[in-house]
Amino acid sequence: MTMRARVYVTLKPSVFDPQGRVVADALHTLGYGDVRDVRQGKFFEVELEADDRAAAEARVAEMAGTLLANPVIESYRVEVL
Amino acid sequence: MTMRARVYVTLKPSVFDPQGRVVADALHTLGYGDVRDVRQGKFFEVELEADDRAAAEARVAEMAGTLLANPVIESYRVEVL
Numbered sequence: 001m002t003m004r005a006r007v008y009v010t011l012k013p014s015v016f017d018p019q020g021r022v023v024a025d026a027l028h029t030l031g032y033g034d035v036r037d038v039r040q041g042k043f044f045e046v047e048l049e050a051d052d053r054a055a056a057e058a059r060v061a062e063m064a065g066t067l068l069a070n071p072v073i074e075s076y077r078v079e080v081l
Numbered sequence: 082m083t084m085r086a087r088v089y090v091t092l093k094p095s096v097f098d099p100q101g102r103v104v105a106d107a108l109h110t111l112g113y114g115d116v117r118d119v120r121q122g123k124f125f126e127v128e129l130e131a132d133d134r135a136a137a138e139a140r141v142a143e144m145a146g147t148l149l150a151n152p153v154i155e156s157y158r159v160e161v162l
Contacts, residue, residue: 034129
């Protein structure tokens, strides 16, 4: 059956996030001085054919490790909907 | 106190997502023929000073509508952690 899963990819905490830095600076300029820090990540919503939730989760975790995330600098989390 | 919130930004369903298309094609090429569709989005983890959860949520929703998302083609969801 057709299932949906989400993969959330974030830079590891030790990796500098220049995009997040720029967003934080822009928010400060716009008057949001209460912002302490911003980190940016991406996510993928994957629709796939799978037998059950466990199969879908395993399959999508494999895709995440192979293509969607760079395991050297990024970590990911898979959520089956 | 310091609170954390996440903003998830996605293209509206009617908007074509070329990045997601490319990822889906790449997954097919890698042998993941069970993938039907992929849509890509981004998220922001915002750390801010706020009095309580409700205040943090309102404040971050305002940032999302102003800077983090483009309301013409994107929708967003705020989650206070």
